[in-house]
Amino acid sequence: MREAGQDGAASQKRKREDGLKWCSPGQDSLGLNDQLSTHELERYARHMSLPGFGIEGQAKLKNASVLIVGVGGLGSPAALYLAAAGVGSITLCDGDTVEVTNLQRQIIHAENRVGVAKAQSGFWSCKALNPCVNVKVELRGFTKDNAFDLLSNQTVVLDCTDNVPTRYMLSDACAALAIPLVSAAAVGLEGQLTVYNLHPDTPCYRCVWPKPPAAGDCTNCARGGVLGPVPGVMGILQALEAVKVIAGLGETYAGRMLIFDACSAARPFTVMKLRERDTDKCTACKPFGSAYSDVTQFNYEKFTAGTCAVAPKSKLQDDQLYRMDTHTFSTYQKKTVIDVRPRHLSQTAMLEGALQIPLSEMEERFAEIKGHTKKNDEEWVIVCVCSRGNDSQLAASWLRSKGLNTTDLIGGMEKWKKDCDPTFPRLV
Numbered sequence: 001m002r003e004a005g006q007d008g009a010a011s012q013k014r015k016r017e018d019g020l021k022w023c024s025p026g027q028d029s030l031g032l033n034d035q036l037s038t039h040e041l042e043r044y045a046r047h048m049s050l051p052g053f054g055i056e057g058q059a060k061l062k063n064a065s066v067l068i069v070g071v072g073g074l075g076s077p078a079a080l081y082l083a084a085a086g087v088g089s090i091t092l093c094d095g096d097t098v099e100v101t102n103l104q105r106q107i108i109h110a111e112n113r114v115g116v117a118k119a120q121s122g123f124w125s126c127k128a129l130n131p132c133v134n135v136k137v138e139l140r141g142f143t144k145d146n147a148f149d150l151l152s153n154q155t156v157v158l159d160c161t162d163n164v165p166t167r168y169m170l171s172d173a174c175a176a177l178a179i180p181l182v183s184a185a186a187v188g189l190e191g192q193l194t195v196y197n198l199h200p201d202t203p204c205y206r207c208v209w210p211k212p213p214a215a216g217d218c219t220n221c222a223r224g225g226v227l228g229p230v231p232g233v234m235g236i237l238q239a240l241e242a243v244k245v246i247a248g249l250g251e252t253y254a255g256r257m258l259i260f261d262a263c264s265a266a267r268p269f270t271v272m273k274l275r276e277r278d279t280d281k282c283t284a285c286k287p288f289g290s291a292y293s294d295v296t297q298f299n300y301e302k303f304t305a306g307t308c309a310v311a312p313k314s315k316l317q318d319d320q321l322y323r324m325d326t327h328t329f330s331t332y333q334k335k336t337v338i339d340v341r342p343r344h345l346s347q348t349a350m351l352e353g354a355l356q357i358p359l360s361e362m363e364e365r366f367a368e369i370k371g372h373t374k375k376n377d378e379e380w381v382i383v384c385v386c387s388r389g390n391d392s393q394l395a396a397s398w399l400r401s402k403g404l405n406t407t408d409l410i411g412g413m414e415k416w417k418k419d420c421d422p423t424f425p426r427l428v
Contacts, residue, residue: 035063036055036058039132057249060247063088064155065090065153066087066157067093067154067158068091068092068158069093069170070094070162070163071118072162072231073102073226074158074185074235077236078238078239079108079125080125080129083135085239087133087246091137092123093138093150095139096117096118100426101427107232108122141166142166142170144295147295148177151173151179155179155246157180157182158184158238158239159182164213164304165301167205168205171183173295175285176284179197180198180245181195181196181205182194182195182242183196186226186231186234187225188225188226190230190262191234192259193234193238193257194258198245198254202254202276203275203276206284207282207284207285259272323393323408324408324410326419326420329409330420332381334374336380337355338355338357338382338395339355339356343356348427355369384399384406384408385409387413387427
């Protein structure tokens with residue numbers, strides 16, 4: 001028996017030396033073994049043992065290109081799972097850098113990468129997880145200037161942003177090129193997911209949301225908070241939908257929206273049907289899959305003004321003369337400070353003596369605010385503060401329109417932390 005084994009081993013060695021190829025029964029004609037190395041066949045063995053997926057599905061993943069826009073709470077798990085799954089080419093697009101407040105949910109990053117570009121950090125993590133995958137980075141974010149270059153030759157795109165203008169721009173461009181777009185959102189304890197542009201009758205983002213949501217109807221993780229595992233769940237589902245789209249596996253959520261409620265044990269997932277593609281009214285979808293040059297000309301910031309996007313500078317530029325820097329703020333005594341941040345932020349940490357009046361409550365609490373002014377002292381001023389100096393400008397402008405002597409702190413509490421008090425926690 002040992003001699004026979006030795007002869008068999010010698011025969012296998014001669015075959016390798018002669019360059020002879022091996023194949024699985026019935027798969028030689030597909031040429032799939034030439035696409036996947038021995039290491040890859042072993043690495044993805046659990047995929048290929050799945051009925052209906054097999055080596056054909058794995059070869060489709062290897063030949064696919066995926067663009068992930070946003071390497072944050074959604075993009076982190078999505079990128080890691082797609083890299084682990086063996087998607088041939090992954091492009092990570094994000095213009096932001098890693099912040100310590102990201103780390104409770106953005107698992108692709110690490111504390112020693114704070115300050116590093118998110119796309120670069122994601123590149124390191126994906127390559128460490130799977131060196132076989134080709135990972136590219138785009139550090140400028142998704143813009144009109146690079147939109148169509150980034151989308152060129154992509155099999156599927158993942159919308160992992162929390163930015164309304166970018167969502168519209170990305171969806172419009174994908175609709176123009178007929179590229180499937182797996183879109184998700186997560187905030188607080190809830191999430192949602194769908195697949196746009198998969199079929200000619202599948203709606204795009206603009207079909208479902210022809211008008212941007214009002215400011216009171218949307219939020220983001222910085223404003224509303226988020227429990228870390230929630231975007232994790234949604235990001236993994238995005239990766240799963242991308243794999244299904246690429247491999248042609250099962251049914252996707254195209255034409256439907258998945259709603260996730262983390263606090264519901266009886267029914268954490270709900271599925272609702274979406275309207276069909278509106279080729280008559282939707283500017284991005286008439287006709288489907290045609291060149292849509294207007295993407296590079298359309299003013300997305302103006303279109304989404306009044307949503308959870310930052311207020312346009314044109315609205316605030318006239319108020320710049322009324323703003324206060326951190327040095328003046330720290331030394332000026334005749335002031336009433338109003339913290340206009342959302343309550344969950346001001347309750348965590350706020351300046352001593354400040355009034356806690358969120359921007360959303362200012363109108364109903366105007367009498368209270370007015371009571372803190374000094375009628376006979378023209379030098380007395382109300383100073384509005386927020387996280388980064390955006391909401392405070394809106395609050396100060398509104399109070400001035402009501403006749404109150406009001407200013408706001410330039411750069412908000414983030415600037416205060418940098419210039420005056422490094423112990424103040426950075427919460428957004």
